[in-house]
Amino acid sequence: MRAEWLKYRLSFRFTAITSRERLSYKDTYYIKAWNESCPEVIGIGEAGLFRGLSSDDTPEYENILTDICKGINRYANNTESLSEYPSIRFGIESAIRDLMNGGNRCLFPSEWTSGKIPMTINGLIWMGDKATMRSRIDQKLKEGFSCIKVKIGGIDFNQELELLSYIRNQAPDIEIRLDANGAFRAEDALSRLDSLSRFRIHSIEQPIRQGQYDKMSHICSQSPIPIALDEELIGLNDNDSRIKMLETIRPHYIILKPTLTGGFTASDEWIDLAKERGIGWWATSALESNIGLNAIAQWIASHKPEMPQGLGTGQLYDNNIPSPLTLNGEKLWYDPDNNWDMQHIMHL
Structure with missing residues (x-):
């Protein structure tokens, strides 16, 4: 080879x-x-x-x-x-x-790669000023998303609360996930989580910076909103360190990004450890092109997920790799009749 x-x-x-x-x-x-x-x-x-x-x-x-x-x-x-x-x-x-598997970009054959069923994803709301974020929210609501994920921590907190109030008024039943990317100070986190909880938040990712196990454990035990960890998983490359983190912090969910957590084998190990402890999971992409996004989506499909996944990053780039991945509202499809255009890679 x-x-x-x-x-x-x-x-x-x-x-x-x-x-x-x-x-x-x-x-x-x-x-x-x-x-x-x-x-x-x-x-x-x-x-x-x-x-x-x-x-x-x-x-x-x-x-x-x-x-x-x-x-x-x-x-x-x-x-x-x-x-x-x-x-x-x-x-x-x-x-x-x-x-x-023959070099055809089909890594995990399934009903999804056969084009028979779609995968539900969340609508990602990137940070921006309040007006920009509201426009992005309107677009996701128009596209019919039943679950949106809002990145917070980038603008005034009161403005973020106003945006969440707007979402709830426009779409009372939509599932709202938040991602703080560690933006909260540990001493402020619980009061902020309390303010956010009135909007019926499904979960919030990484409210404080990773590596603060005792503080994160306290937040998880007291938070009115379920806590999901993603950055906290980075760099834990053996089961002993993973078990220590999970049993110390005891999050409600973990979020797997195979690029950051070490591929399919390591991510499968994370899933097993989480299930043994009653911890839920979902997976997301991490700004990969369609090559990586396709691999992650196929791996997720092999697990037959029931929750919306974080796979909406394929539309981020002007020069992404043309692929069979097709997004229709909240449904990500794999169209086996739509060929890959690999000239961007083969001729580099």
């Missing part, structure tokens, strides 16, 4: 704002794998390094990626040895699984 990587710059359609940063582009890395005996069949995965967030964000990332591709035969059947490089592990697992 041989492998190589290619760097690709994704260009946002708009400036994407989180409580941490403003993004106008994102670099990603495609991994191509093939067998020398059949070089025309190529498996492709995406190592979607998330600068400033991935635990394998290092100045040596590209050198590490080069070394791993050179040693692909060592890692093909032992991706656990890549656990300290979660985004690369995700890319390698995806590329190898794609190659083993």
Whole structure:
């Protein structure tokens, strides 16, 4: 087996704002794998390094990626040895699984990849000023979403409360998820959660910065809103550390981002640990292109999810990879009659 990587710059359609940063582009890395005996069949995965967030964000990332591709035969059947490089592990697992299935980007065949059933996703409301966020909310409501996720922590808190009041007035029965990206101070978190709770919030992601286990545990035990953890999972690459976090904090949900949590194998391990402790889960993409988004969606579909998933990021980029992924309102479809256009990658 041989492998190589290619760097690709994704260009946002708009400036994407989180409580941490403003993004106008994102670099990603495609991994191509093939067998020398059949070089025309190529498996492709995406190592979607998330600068400033991935635990394998290092100045040596590209050198590490080069070394791993050179040693692909060592890692093909032992991706656990890549656990300290979660985004690369995700890319390698995806590329190898794609190659083993014929290089047609069908990694986890299911009713979803056959185009028989859709997958329900949440509508993501990016941060912006109040008027911009309200316009985005109106658009999601118009498109018929039954679940929306609002990123908060970027504007005045009272304005965010006004936006949530607006949502409830416009759509009394819609499910509202919030994502604070660690924006609250620990001493203010419970009072803010109390203010938010009157809008019947389904859950809130990462109210305070990760790594504060005792404070997060206290918040989870007292919060009127169920707490979901995502950043808290980053960098926990063995079951002992995962179990310690889950049993100390005891969240209501965990949110899996395979690029950040180490691919399919590690994410499946997280699911098992969560289920054993009565903790719910769902999964989301992490600003990958359609290559990574497709892999994550297919993996999720193999679990037959009942909750809306966080897979609406495929429309973020001007230069995304054309794919069979089709979004119709809150329904994400895989259209097997719509071919991949891989010239962006094959000719790099």
